[in-house]
Amino acid sequence: MLVILMTFALLTDVPTQASPAQQGPETARREATPAAERDEDNKVVCRRERLVGSNRFRRVCRTQAEIEMRRERTQQDLERRLDYEQNPEGGR
Numbered sequence: 001m002l003v004i005l006m007t008f009a010l011l012t013d014v015p016t017q018a019s020p021a022q023q024g025p026e027t028a029r030r031e032a033t034p035a036a037e038r039d040e041d042n043k044v045v046c047r048r049e050r051l052v053g054s055n056r057f058r059r060v061c062r063t064q065a066e067i068e069m070r071r072e073r074t075q076q077d078l079e080r081r082l083d084y085e086q087n088p089e090g091g092r
Contacts, residue, residue: 041065 046061062070 041068 041064043064044061045064045067046059048057049060050057
């Protein structure tokens with residue numbers, strides 16, 4: 001059930017623009033990468049996603065970097081949730 005909820009959150013997440021202070025290591029990584037890799041990060045990938053509760057689709061386009069960032073963030077959120085479920089007192 002948790003995996004379904006996390007997948008739903010990933011698919012319905014609205015992209016937000018973070019301030020440079022909030023961007024952190026991702027920005028530093030991009031600045032340190034060669035131009036060819038940065039071009040690959042800027043590649044736009046479009047896909048059709050089914051609207052929740054409907055048989056209709058919508059077209060969603062994101063850059064490869066956004067897709068990777070969302071994947072990493074979702075994985076971290078899932079790991080945090082699982083850690084909390086295993087130890088709800090936070091290690092006390």
